[in-house]
Amino acid sequence: MTALTIRPLQPGETDLFLSYPFPRQPELWESQRDYVALLAAKAYRPEHTWVAIRDGVVVARACWWTGPEDKRPYSLDWLEAEPGPGQVELGTALLRKAHETMRNDEGRKPDYHLFLPPGWRDDAMVRVAAEARLQTARNVDLALFVERYSYRWSAEQDGLPDRSDRLEFRPADDAQMLVVLRQVLDGSLDAHDQRSVAEHGLDRAAELQLEGLYWFPSPRDWWQLAYTGSGELVGVIIPARNYDMPTIGYIGVVPSQRGHGYGAELLAEMAWRLNDHAPGEAVGADTDFSNVPMVKAFARTGFRITEEHLVLTDTAAGK
Known part of the structure; x- marks a missing residue:
């Protein structure tokens, strides 16, 4: 041959x-x-x-x-x-x-x-x-690391979700954002978050997450922290734009607020904001199969599953 x-x-x-x-x-x-x-x-x-x-x-x-x-x-x-x-x-x-x-x-x-x-x-x-x-x-030597759902949403096709009336959103500087990211990473169900914490510890994983978010070419002032009406911290939203489309860049609920349905409300807020920034464009997102609360939140907010996304990673680094 x-x-x-x-x-x-x-x-x-x-x-x-x-x-x-x-x-x-x-x-x-x-x-x-x-x-x-x-x-x-x-x-x-x-x-x-x-x-x-x-x-x-x-x-x-x-x-x-x-x-x-x-x-x-x-x-x-x-x-x-x-x-x-x-x-x-x-x-x-x-x-x-x-x-x-x-x-x-x-x-x-x-x-x-x-x-x-x-x-x-x-x-x-x-x-x-x-x-x-x-x-x-x-x-x-590439092995399956995680299976994820890929989503799309657009106001025209899916309708705007109900917007929360129990959350307030405020800007945050990097120091404030770092504190919140550290909380969100604690107990995260996201496989990439879990790996980062296991490899680097919570503090460094939060720093790496913050550094990674700067990869998005969308404006920094889109990043916001979410609070209850009484001022209790709920979580973080990073509506973003990658090099192809508007996207759910990052979303997280702090441990003390999990289990109260805030994930869907944070998603809804990002959908509204991204539609304001890019009316008529589809919004992309991903979450792990195993992250059941976020899978449910995407469904509640009207995001459609468009693909199953398998991520395989290097198991023999350095070879």
Whole structure:
């Protein structure tokens, strides 16, 4: 069999990437992505786009997403290989070669974000395509970390939710925000929050969370703390905008206020605010399957589940 050539694209080789000739799965995330548009937006870059070529034919390809201002790849979110008995082997070979240089800011292989339609396990064709990708990822020491729901909401399609009459919202400086983030992270049901606390402790995890929130290009003055009418702290809202759309950047209820339905009220407030800032645009959001209170809050607020989002992380950092 002719040897594979595996390499990143060079500038001007967009047509080579687009020449991938094999049948695609329309329900999968990468089949819905516009590579040319994302390349123009610097979300994809030639050096973060890899192909496997045999006899002049692209038989596998992968893209790592990057924020427009970021220098290192953030996540793998496009992975395809020629369907058939050699699919996993091809994808594995491509990722192994790419991972020699494709590392994130922490020196780890970037996470793999696999977006699938809701209920994908019940669709045989989608399940086969997904399992091939998951096995490919496992072969290069990426393991399932968390499963999440991806949501969309828009005022036009879903209607504005009821707005809370028992909460007040106030601005906060970074010092105040840091104190509240530390409280919110204590007992958080979010898997990424839990990992950060386990690895760094509450104080450092709060600092890292604050630093991460500055990644959003939306205005800092959108960040607010929520209080009851009597002045008791309830939580934090970070309505935001990423490089694609308005989004629920961060939401949290402090431990003493959990179990009182405030999560849905915080979400509703963010929906109203984001609709004011970007009328007519859809708002995106995510939460873990296991974060049952937030899953219920999204449902109560009218957010629709649009995808199931699997996150696979590096289990062999440094290899």
